[in-house]
Amino acid sequence: MVQSNDGRKILDTIGALQNSLTKTEKRIAEQILATPELLAQSSLSEIARTLSVGEATFIRFCRSLGFKGFSDFKLDFAIEIATQSQQPVALLDTNIGPKDKPRQIATKLQNVINRVVGETINLLDFDELNKVVKAMRQAKRIFLFGVGSSGVIANGAKNKLMRIGFQVDAENNNHFMYMQASLMRKGDVVIGISHSGTSPETTKALEIAKEAGAVTVAITHNLRSPITKVSDYVLNNGNRQGQLQGDSVGTQITQLFVLDLIYALLVQAEQEKATQSKQKTVDVIVQQRDK
CATH class of the missing domain: 1.10.10.10 (Winged helix-like DNA-binding domain superfamily/Winged helix DNA-binding domain)
Known part of the structure; x- marks a missing residue:
């Protein structure tokens, strides 16, 4: 319930x-x-x-x-x-017609993005979100797991979190996910990304990590899906339309939105540390380019 x-x-x-x-x-x-x-x-x-x-x-x-x-x-x-x-009706999907001009298609995609981001804000439990951010601030290590397009999203989040000073890694291969999960310890945080919440690989990885003592977090659309049962915290992303499931732009936008919101809250909580860490990572890349 x-x-x-x-x-x-x-x-x-x-x-x-x-x-x-x-x-x-x-x-x-x-x-x-x-x-x-x-x-x-x-x-x-x-x-x-x-x-x-x-x-x-x-x-x-x-x-x-x-x-x-x-x-x-x-x-x-x-x-x-x-x-x-009383609000303008948003398009439920892109409904791209064969005679649509590029600007028309762009507007339809914009409507999709506005709708699914709004839906995500409606679904998010912000108390739960604050607890996730607190756990991540206290974490010794952070791991992000996801397969398919969710794995791509996980790697993108890894790059952003690394730049502001977090010890973070991401995996999208199930064997590596299981190995990493088995090596988790108390004080680690593991985030599993699965829009459907039924990904057996990601769910199993979170289950292993939880048994090893890590704090587990699910980013998923489905409130009572298998991944939620092995997660200490659940953050819900939007995009309930069947036409836009899987690797659609709507799904990816909502997952990115949740992770960017986490990133923003982490930066807000430790702005000086985040700024210094980001400058260090920028400097080292610039130095290598100049060699």
Whole structure:
């Protein structure tokens, strides 16, 4: 169960939970995502009748989203739908047509990026984020794990964190991930990146690292996915549209956004140290170029 809604947008939370719901819950979720405006002003009995479920079933669904019951859910949901209807409708995917001009395509991509970043902000638990930043500041070593495009993102984050003075490494090969994870110690932090949260390699690496004593962090879209079960902290990125899964620009942007937010908070917390470390790394590269 999600512990608390904490101001998260309901539709985004439903999207983040969708892949881990029961068959009945998934049917409820699909109907709400498809026609949210039809349910916003309905009573519990009307919603239950519309969805062909029992009232108790829908109340349990509300609780699984972090609400105490239907009344709390209905109030927040009605506000969200009313607010959403006052905002310009964002494109759900790129929908690139064969006659689109480059500027039109660029605008569509911009809409995608704006939407998924907004969704990420809605889903992030900022108390959890602060705890991750605190753990990283105290860490002896930091490791980032991810496969495929998530591995590319992990390597990019490694470069940024190294420049501000952190002992950090990244791996995208499962054998090397397992070996590194087995050598973790108390005081180390391991971050696993998996949009679906179902990557067996990344999940296994975090499980091994956790057993070895490291603090484990998951960056994932799905709130109840396997990787969350082996993570001390979970940071949720957006992009719930099926068309934009995997290595899409939307997914990569949201993962980068979470990691850049961590980076910004680390720099903010230790600005002088970060500035000095970054200058050292810049100087040594310039010196090598001048030789």
